[in-house]
Amino acid sequence: MVAARPRPKVMTLTDRAAQRVRTIIERSETPLAGLRIGVKTGGCAGMEYTMAYAAEAGALDEIVEDKGVKVMIDPKAILYLLGTEMDFVTEKLTQRFVFNNPNQTSACGCGESVAITPVLPESYASAS
Numbered sequence: 001m002v003a004a005r006p007r008p009k010v011m012t013l014t015d016r017a018a019q020r021v022r023t024i025i026e027r028s029e030t031p032l033a034g035l036r037i038g039v040k041t042g043g044c045a046g047m048e049y050t051m052a053y054a055a056e057a058g059a060l061d062e063i064v065e066d067k068g069v070k071v072m073i074d075p076k077a078i079l080y081l082l083g084t085e086m087d088f089v090t091e092k093l094t095q096r097f098v099f100n101n102p103n104q105t106s107a108c109g110c111g112e113s114v115a116i117t118p119v120l121p122e123s124y125a126s127a128s
Helices: 015-027 075-081 121-126
Strands: 011-013 034-042 046-054 062-066 069-073 084-090 095-100 104-107 114-116
Touching: 011 015, 011 062, 011 069, 015 034, 015 069, 015 084, 034 075, 069 075
Parallel strands: 011 084, 034 069
Antiparallel strands: 034 046, 046 114, 062 069, 084 095, 104 114
């Protein structure tokens, strides 16, 4: 019998992103389990990434543990985020999380919304 290949992580974090998530969790006035990441329809390109504090994981959340932090992925977002790397960048006037998503096909000019083509479910199930 051949062992099933493990499913790939939906998302990975850079060292900078993991450190920023740790800082957010440590500074929170209420206990946090991590961050919840998702996508929603909106913006001029069609979709927006969402982030929220998570006191606990939802029953259907995909839990990603990377570099010592937990990120909960909204189950409706899994096929849109598969293979995404979350980074935290510091620019002259801003600091922000960015998503390097291989499924993203375009972004609006203001940078607030994106177009994402979801991974086919059979590809996710068989990915290594």
